[in-house]
Amino acid sequence: MLRYSLRRLIIGVGMLIALSMLIFLLLRLTPGDPIDAYIDPNVPMSPADLANLRRSLGLDQPLPLQYLDWLQNALMGNLGYSIKRLDQPVLGLVLSRIGPTVLLMGSALVIAIIAGIAVGVFSAVRRNSLADLFFSVFALVGISSPAFLSALIGLYIFSVRLHWMPSGGMLTPGEEFSVGDLIHHLILPAALLSIAQxxxxxxxxxxxxxEVLNQDYVRTARAKGVMEFWVITKHALRNALLPIVTLVGSTIGLAIGGAIFIESVFNWPGMGLLLVDAVETRDYPVIMGATLMIGICVIVVNLLTDITYAVVDPRIKVG
Incomplete structure (x- = not known):
């Protein structure tokens, strides 16, 4: 297990480097000059001043050297400073946004797991019934609906029309912090984010x-007179849950993509909102730092998912 984890970790580091190279290249291929993000268009600058600024930022060097310089600083924990917030290091800015995003995604994941397993079990037990058909259609609609569309519809219904939930933010402005107020703001975005998962x-x-209910050992349990409730919960459910472990880990990337839209619509102060603001203002250091942190989270979650799957199912061998 240790050898397997180390190998996956090394592969993950390689994937992070490849991801950072791709994002760095894509940012440089975007229209415009990166130096434009550092200057005030209302303040005239001479060509000599622009050349000095470009030299001080290292933008006069070839692109591979620029990337290697960024990578060397990143390995030492220095992701640079935000262009729009010159007094804030990117690492501190990114770390300050992780908590709200983890809270939002964690809550959505809990809702998705509980609701998904409960509805899936009910549909399997009541297969081909009217309820099974309803939940199947609902699941298909949930998978097909983009996160931004679900966010806008949910915001309109529950905040604008019904006034049941706040329309945005993490806390009520001007009020002291309270867990109840936080939960009140969290329920709607977390529920909407959980729909696809x-x-x-x-x-x-x-x-x-x-599939599990058609296995021989389930038929044997029923033939012995075991109550149907225990047949499902004790004999069938545990084995049926094994693919769900892998599924949950593989949908983390989907949840992160959805969180970007949810946080933008609900003005939730997390990584998604930070990344969107950085893209709009062309804040290159923040884009690189936020993307790197998101990549780290996805790789770590996938590694933990593989290890958990091997622990849950002893038949799985890792080598």
């Missing part, structure tokens, strides 16, 4: 449980 888990849970 819950729909996927529902489909996989239903299919997996139906």
């Amino acid at each position: 819950a729909a996927l888990i529902t489909r996989y849970m239903r299919a997996s449980l139906l």
Whole structure:
């Protein structure tokens, strides 16, 4: 297990370097000159001043040397400073946004797992019924709906029309912090973010449980007179949950993509909102830092998912 984890970790580091190279290259290929993000268009600068600024920022060097310089600083924990917030280091800015994003994604993941497993089990037990058909259609709609569309519809219904939930933010401005106020702001964006994951888990849970219920050991348990409740929960459900472990890990990337839209719509102060603001203002250091941190989170979650799957199912061998 240790050898497997180390090998996956090394592969993950290689993937992070490849990701950083790709993002660095794409940012340089965007229209415009990177130096434009550092200057005030209302303040005239001479060609000599522009050349000095370009030299001080290292933008006069070839692109490979610029990347190697950034990578060397990144390995030492220095991701530079934000262009629009010159007094704030990128690392501190990114770390300050991780907490809200983890809270949002963690809550959405819990909702998705509970709802997806419960609905999937119900649909498998009541297969081909009217309820099964309804949940199947609902799951299909949930998988097909883009995150931004779900966010806008949910915001309009529950905030604008019904006034049940706040329309944005993490806390009520001007009020002291309280857990109840935080939960009140968290419920709607977390529920909307969980829709796609819950729909996927529902489909996989239903299919997996139906397959397990047709196994011989389940028929044997029923033939022995074991109550149907115990047949499902004790004999079938545990084995049916194994594919869900891998599915949850593989949908983290989907959740991160959805979180970017959810945070933008609800003005949730997390990594997604930070990344969107950085793209709009062409804040290159923040884009690189936020992307690198997101990549680290995805790789770590996938590694933990593989290890968890091997622990849950002893039949799985890692080598």
